Amino acid sequence: MTEAYYYEDAYTRSISAVVTGVFNDSVTFDRTIFYPLGGGQPGDQGFLNIGDDQIMISDTRRDPKTREILHFFAAPPEQRSLLAPGARVQLELDWSRRFRHMQMHTAMHLLGALIDAPVTGGQVGRDKSRLDFDVGDLALDKSALTLQINALREQSVSLEFETVSERVLDAQPDLIRTMSVKPPRGVGDVRMVRIPGIDYQPCGGTHVSKLEEIQPLMISKIENKGRQNRRVHLTFEERE
Numbered sequence: 001m002t003e004a005y006y007y008e009d010a011y012t013r014s015i016s017a018v019v020t021g022v023f024n025d026s027v028t029f030d031r032t033i034f035y036p037l038g039g040g041q042p043g044d045q046g047f048l049n050i051g052d053d054q055i056m057i058s059d060t061r062r063d064p065k066t067r068e069i070l071h072f073f074a075a076p077p078e079q080r081s082l083l084a085p086g087a088r089v090q091l092e093l094d095w096s097r098r099f100r101h102m103q104m105h106t107a108m109h110l111l112g113a114l115i116d117a118p119v120t121g122g123q124v125g126r127d128k129s130r131l132d133f134d135v136g137d138l139a140l141d142k143s144a145l146t147l148q149i150n151a152l153r154e155q156s157v158s159l160e161f162e163t164v165s166e167r168v169l170d171a172q173p174d175l176i177r178t179m180s181v182k183p184p185r186g187v188g189d190v191r192m193v194r195i196p197g198i199d200y201q202p203c204g205g206t207h208v209s210k211l212e213e214i215q216p217l218m219i220s221k222i223e224n225k226g227r228q229n230r231r232v233h234l235t236f237e238e239r240e
């Protein structure tokens with residue numbers, strides 16, 4: 001199974017790896033820094049460098065059956081032959097895209113902490129993201145939320161990551177009740193993400209290490225998706 005090096009260090013932009021499998025349009029390695037699509041966060045893009053050759057990786061996904069991390073590529077036959085099991089390659093992330101995903105993804109945790117309602121869905125993007133809530137009677141205010149999320153973002157807070165067994169989590173029903181995302185079942189160990197004083201929940205995505213790294217944010221739109229459901233749209237507040 002591929003070692004998910006993005007959990008060791010989400011900031012590694014380039015790493016050497018060995019090809020373990022080559023398929024029609026995808027390749028697997030002994031380890032990777034490419035995050036596979038999941039939890040509302042897109043799969044990474046980037047390059048494979050093999051000597052003087054470069055092959056583009058357009059997407060990263062887990063194989064639904066084997067759970068292997070597949071790196072999707074399109075390469076002409078002469079380049080394809082460079083990818084054989086045992087070959088050593090240098091993986092290189094599209095870092096600017098991934099770093100924006102890390103900021104947006106972490107901002108979703110902040111948004112979830114600000115809105116006291118169950119999360120029903122979400123999608124992280126390079127420029128914009130959204131989070132859906134079952135708000136009940138709770139009223140949401142776009143400008144108030146924009147101020148609040150930026151106030152959190154400016155705090156000098158470092159994220160903490162830990163692995164906890166399901167059994168330990170089961171022994172803390174009160175803790176689980178307060179989580180907007182419930183821990184997965186039947187997986188053994190659960191990766192937990194803590195933003196001290198703000199949020200604590202199971203999460204398999206990639207995050208910034210300090211809140212201050214997140215660029216200024218803006219709640220751009222709050223959409224009605226049925227009587228009790230609201231879709232909150234988040235963008236970077238980018239000034240020209």
Ligand SMILES: [Zn+2]
Nearest residue numbers: 193203204205
């Ligand atoms: Zn997360």
